[in-house]
Amino acid sequence: MNALAAELQTYFSVFARSQRDLSEHTICAYRDTWRMLIMFLAARTGTRTEHIDFNHIDSDNVASFLTYLEHERGNTVSTRNARLCAIRAVLAHAMPGHLEHAETISRVLAIPPKRHPKPMLEYLSTEESDVLIAAPNRAGWTGRRDHALLVLAIQTGLRISELCSLTCNDIHLGTGAAVTCTGKGRRKRATPLTSTTATVMTAYLRERATRPGDALFCGPHGKQLSRDALEHRLQAHVATAAASCTSLADKHVTMHTLRHTAAMNLLAEGVDISVIALWLGHQRTQSTDAYLHADMTVKQAAIDRTRPPNTQPGRYRPEPGILAWLAAL
Template identity: 30%
Template structure:
């Protein structure tokens, strides 16, 4: 008879961390818990490889501050993670260490050493990736011509462009969240369990209505976007579809000239709203940003906006010829000219 392996303290603590501490005591959203889960899974796999033992054989004593520091170095060197991603993983580990300090106070010195590991500074400013109007049109035309499920895919990407919603917000959409009559709108469930209503074009409402009709259901809790197996479409499914149609259309982002990722559709909506003259506060509410500072990043993203701003700053004065004494000529050599500036 095979003896059943006993669950150790690390396993018990991790289960309590995810099933009770994060959702109940900390009140974290499912999306944040999923992010923490991914971070802890990567950590456990690294520790398993380091000690050449199965994950189920790891102990609390293996979670040493030195091992955590080596893990963070592994993220940057082996996995090629950015500093921002490294800090996200460390944030999850800090939260776990704080939880363990209450569950196992006999090792509080180790948990404090882990909590004391600092976040890394020097996060590089990544250019905002977005699509211009021409690339958006090409992408939607590719869906019309090459999709096996035109009704779903066209409605999906039209809604992403229309609302600027996060991919998961759109995928969480239920039949009861759509208003098909004027004023047309959808109800999005955002970060931190925040709910916001977002207006949509009549054409987008018609696309959604056609899609809902094809679902042939009266259950208002039915997800709007389903895969071929009749299950809710996932973020990975959206990424696959976007990459597929972008390759067909030859659509690339302006900042990096790369294929767009799902979040670049959200950036596209924000930049086009800004170029249309919509104020920052409205865009912030539209996108569900927690801070206006987040919205301000889009002002740095578009070169046309910078050119427009430049043309408004003393255009007549700056267009005038410089004084004669400040002109460089044959009789006015470079050294003399520099001294007169």
């Protein structure tokens, strides 16, 4: 076993779990990145995968790997940057124990993440949300489950990973109804439920109690639904809803779109951006600033506050006779 292989085993078996306490999702993402990198380097250098070592992990090879991700695998810049983060995390841990490769590792650590334009976030209007919530066929168990899932997701803004991991014990009804979850960075939070959501969840939990397992949103055998399953179910309901709400057909709706929708609903009701950050489980309020950019009503209100005194409110309307107006200048 060479030095790189030994370091990878130490990182993923001991450091990532015992010392960093990384989530399983993060560990899997880092693992997949290194599998792809080693296979890429083996093909690029003509070396067997088991012989790939630190001397192969130089800045040129890593830069070529990142280019390969974008142009051949079709990864987004965000995914490319996440893969770079995974490479740097392992190398930063390895460098103190392998000073003979310190210069090579330092050059890789110096590779910056790639900048890219961030698109305006997409969210659903009130009408689109209502049509989507009504889309599941509630004549069967699956439709009633999906209806409850959509109601909870749009009202609370939970991440898809948080929705997947919910158990029946995470829903607290009665006075101060709320849902509790563990989000990014092992941060626990409780999100209040509206009376409408609490009513829907009460009826759903009553029926859910007759089925096996403790996952809140479960499959046929009582096990929690996967992320892919949730996205698949959502796309089916979006297609149904688009038949009566044509604006949905022009939007790329994912489970994260429902999270954006919850945030925009709070912003429309005048909730402070710092409170929305706490609601969504953001570590920093800067992560929530994107909702301010997406909300044109907030920008219009800012314009309205800056109009000169003694000016009638409203948008500018040109005079009907433009030639006469120009002559009067």
